[in-house]
Every structure is written in C-alpha cells, then in structure tokens.
Amino acid sequence: MSKKIAIIGGGNLGTAIAEGLISSRFISPKHIIVTKRNIATLRSLEEKGVLVTSDNEEAVKYADWVILAVKPFQVKDILSKLQPHLNPEKHALVSVITGVWIKDIQEVLGNNFTLFRAMPNTAIAIQQSITCICKHNASVEQEEFVTNLFDQLGKTVMIEEKLMDAATVLGACGTAYAMRYIRANIQGGIEIGFDAQTASLIAAQTVKGAAELLLTRHTHPEQEIDKVTTPKGCTIAGLNEMEHQGFSSSLIKGVVTSYKKIVNDM
Numbered sequence: 001m002s003k004k005i006a007i008i009g010g011g012n013l014g015t016a017i018a019e020g021l022i023s024s025r026f027i028s029p030k031h032i033i034v035t036k037r038n039i040a041t042l043r044s045l046e047e048k049g050v051l052v053t054s055d056n057e058e059a060v061k062y063a064d065w066v067i068l069a070v071k072p073f074q075v076k077d078i079l080s081k082l083q084p085h086l087n088p089e090k091h092a093l094v095s096v097i098t099g100v101w102i103k104d105i106q107e108v109l110g111n112n113f114t115l116f117r118a119m120p121n122t123a124i125a126i127q128q129s130i131t132c133i134c135k136h137n138a139s140v141e142q143e144e145f146v147t148n149l150f151d152q153l154g155k156t157v158m159i160e161e162k163l164m165d166a167a168t169v170l171g172a173c174g175t176a177y178a179m180r181y182i183r184a185n186i187q188g189g190i191e192i193g194f195d196a197q198t199a200s201l202i203a204a205q206t207v208k209g210a211a212e213l214l215l216t217r218h219t220h221p222e223q224e225i226d227k228v229t230t231p232k233g234c235t236i237a238g239l240n241e242m243e244h245q246g247f248s249s250s251l252i253k254g255v256v257t258s259y260k261k262i263v264n265d266m
C-alpha cells in the first residue's frame, strides 16, 4: 500500500518539504496532506494536487507518516490533542522542530512510537537541502524510508541526537548566513559598477560554483583559495582586509550565538 504523509504545520519549512516531495515525484501529491489553521496560504499546493486542511486530526487519520513542522512552543499542545488519534502500529513521526527532543515528544505520546528528528533547510523546496537525521525506535525499513525520502530532497547525514542543535545552526540557519554573505557581495558589486540584477547573478553563481568545487573535489576551502590568490594580487589583498575586519571571527561568533540561543531557550 502507498505511504501517505501528513505535514502538520504548512509554513515556510512545511510547504518547502511538500514542494520538494512533489518535484521529486517521491510520492504522489494526493498522498500528501498539509495542515495549518489558515489554509488560504496553501492554495498553490492544493492546485498541485496536495490535500490541505485545518484539521490535524483528519490529517493523521489519513496518513501513516506524520511530519511535525510547527513552531517549538506549539508542539506539545498540538501533540496532546492528536495523541488519542495516533497509533504506534500505524503512525511514525518525523519532527523537524528546532530544540524539541525525542524525550519531549515521548512525554506526550509515550515510548512506543517510531520517532525521527530531521533538520533540513529551505532549499528542500528545490531538492538541494542538507538534512541531518536521527532516529529512535525505528525498523530498518522505516529508516530506509526516511533516508530515501530526504535523499530525494538533497543530501542526508545520519547523526546522534546530541548533535541536532548543531545541525540546526550549520545546516538550517546556514541558509540565512549564506544569503547574507551573498547580499554583501551584491552590495559591494553595485558599488564597483554592476547593476543589482547582474551583481546578484554573479554573486549567487560564484557561491554555487565554490560550493560545487568542495562537494565534487572533497578539498579543503583553503586549497581552493590557494588557487585563486595570485601573489601580490587583488584576492589576497581583499581577503586579508576582510580578516583584519573580523570576517571569519564574526561568522564563528554568529554560529556559536545561534547555537547558544537554541540551547539556552529550550
């Protein structure tokens, strides 16, 4: 029988997951049901054949896989209401919620459910996510299903749950950090002569190419930097000025601050 997936919380990430699943053809749109209270924003998914509802209970009755994609402070209340309708023989859960641990979910649902935590990023909408996954109480078949699902939507890494907060920062917040880096390049590019559109194209494609070099060659960034930095040239002059201004240090401090925010808030 075909698997059916409920996405509880069709916001930024929930809809991105649904879009990625549709594009990948991993599952038929009619086997995806997405929920949120105001379903008006789910029209474009509905037009693609996805089922949408504001009734979480209806969604879990329909599905066997339940992806939780609501805000961290909402999950306990939502799960408490769903608890009578969830059955460990039928349902397996995948939470993409930041800072909510398997033990937190078990406090509401008990210990019998198969639970996964997955940490994708918004590039999942175009099948270019990195998704870190950890599992609890999962069969080989269930693990294969979840890994296969997220493999269709980018790359996956199985990790221990204790690294999930770090995965959130590096992989999910990382999309925003990368965007800010690109934006700064665009601003610089405009100042030295390009129009905004051309500067955006050059900046984004350059970052994409740099990332592809690392992913295909498995080199360290500094090896690739050595190939760009002509002695006494303009690249090293610019790089050194960036470092004098605290470039790497500010990024590292930002990463650690995001991490502390998750650890201290949850």
Ligand SMILES: NC(=O)C1=CN([C@@H]2O[C@H](COP(=O)(O)OP(=O)(O)OC[C@H]3O[C@@H](n4cnc5c(N)ncnc54)[C@H](OP(=O)(O)O)[C@@H]3O)[C@@H](O)[C@H]2O)C=CC1
Residues within 6 Å of the ligand: 008, 009, 010, 011, 012, 013, 014, 035, 036, 037, 038, 039, 056, 069, 070, 071, 072, 074, 078, 096, 097, 098, 119, 120, 121, 122, 172, 173
């Ligand atoms: N955005 C990202 O890049 C990433 C987010 N995450 C995590 O994913 C989760 C979702 O984040 P994000 O998508 O950005 O947040 P959003 O606020 O965009 O999405 C949450 C959605 O949940 C819906 N919702 C709220 N209450 C209910 C309810 N009772 N039943 C069903 N749906 C409900 C909201 O819609 P409505 O108000 O209409 O009900 C909203 O659209 C968070 O826990 C976040 O930490 C993880 C990795 C990356």
Ligand SMILES: O=C(O)[C@@H]1CCC=N1
Residues within 6 Å of the ligand: 098, 168, 172, 173
């Ligand atoms: O900013 C946040 O809290 C969430 C988690 C990772 C991306 N967005």
